[in-house]
Amino acid sequence: QVRLQESGPGHVKPSETLSLTCSVSGASLTSDSYFWTWIRQPAGKPLEWVGRIYTTGTTTYRLSLRSRATISLDAPNNQFSLTLTSVTAADSAVYFCAREEAAAGSFLNYYNYIAVWGKGTTVIVSS
Amino acid sequence: DIHLTQSPSSLSASVGDRVTITCRASQGITDSLAWYQQKSGSAPKLLVYGASTLETGVPTRFRGRGAGTDFTLTISSLQPEDFATYHCQQYYGNSITFGQGTRLEIK
Numbered sequence: 739q740v741r742l743q744e745s746g747p748g749h750v751k752p753s754e755t756l757s758l759t760c761s762v763s764g765a766s767l768t769s770d771s772y773f774w775t776w777i778r779q780p781a782g783k784p785l786e787w788v789g790r791i792y793t794t795g796t797t798t799y800r801l802s803l804r805s806r807a808t809i810s811l812d813a814p815n816n817q818f819s820l821t822l823t824s825v826t827a828a829d830s831a832v833y834f835c836a837r838e839e840a841a842a843g844s845f846l847n848y849y850n851y852i853a854v855w856g857k858g859t860t861v862i863v864s865s
Numbered sequence: 866d867i868h869l870t871q872s873p874s875s876l877s878a879s880v881g882d883r884v885t886i887t888c889r890a891s892q893g894i895t896d897s898l899a900w901y902q903q904k905s906g907s908a909p910k911l912l913v914y915g916a917s918t919l920e921t922g923v924p925t926r927f928r929g930r931g932a933g934t935d936f937t938l939t940i941s942s943l944q945p946e947d948f949a950t951y952h953c954q955q956y957y958g959n960s961i962t963f964g965q966g967t968r969l970e971i972k
Contacts, residue, residue: 785909785952787961798959801866834908838961843915845932849897849956851915855908 740764742835742856750829750863756822760835760856761815768793768813773838775852776809776820778831786831790838791818825863832858867891867957871964877972882943886967888936888953897956900929900938903966904949912951913938945971 746758760774767774776788789799791809799807808821822829837854868891878884888898896916901909911920913929916936926941940947948971953964 784965785954785963787963800960841915843896845895847895847897849895849915850961851899851911851954851956852901852909852961853911853914853920855910858908 740837740854742837742854744833744835744856744859746833746859746861748860748862750825750861751865752826752863753824756820756825756829756861756863758820758833758835758859758861759812759817760819761817762837763816765837767811767816767818773840773850774809774811774818775836775838776807777834777836777852777855778829779834779858780828780831783831788820788833827863830861830863832860834858866960866962867894867955869953869955869962869964871951871953871967873967874965875968875970877970878943879972880943880945883939883941884943884969885937885939886951886953886969888931888938888964890934890936890955892957893933894955894957896932898929898931898936899954899956900927901952901954902947902949903952909952943969 741763743761750756773790775790779785791797806823835856836852839853840850870889872887898916900913903909917929928939951967
């Protein structure tokens with residue numbers, strides 16, 4: 739059974755860098771063909787997809803965060819990480835790491851969905 | 866980005882009721898839609914993917930339908946454990962967006 743667990747600081751100061759790590763058990767980040775993803779949820783607001791990394795190391799980011807977000811793999815430790823620079827109060831949220839899976843649709847298309855979620859970790863940006 | 870609009874934003878219902886939540890996409894997304902259930906203080910849980918495929922272990926009282934721009938999630942007979950917030954999610958152009966959520970409360 740796949741399990742994901744987020745870790746990182748609960749508080750970050752404005753303009754500083756947020757770093758979160760997701761530890762994965764029950765699956766290999768580099769040998770299983772999945773996407774490893776970060777999603778966040780500001781208090782009282784909708785879920786927001788942040789970005790993903792594939793087992794090959796290929797990354798894709800939310801357009802509005804592309805200049806500040808970096809997702810990386812730590813294969814030996816079976817972890818992946820999110821780094822977000824120049825944070826503001828708008829980056830305060832519960833951050834979830836997750837496994838994103840792809841499937842074939844009925845219209846000769848492919849689609850992704852979030853199959854497995856971590857429990858989430860709260861990050862508050864405040865001075 | 867494709868925008869998803871869920872309706873209603875909140876809903877009150879009783880145990881045993883049949884309820885339907887709608888998710889409308891700002892442009893056609895074929896069947897690239899999933900539904901999640903989220904209880905307070907917990908992570909979302911996958912219910913349906915590919916618009917209508919029930920995730921393993923999800924009760925059959927949950928049903929997803931639709932394609933293109935209009936999608937529904939129906940719960941045929943509400944159980945006490947179903948009161949939660951429901952989110953739709955789309956995948957298009959290598960990006961993912963979520964609806965604003967529908968809060969299902971006990972009447």
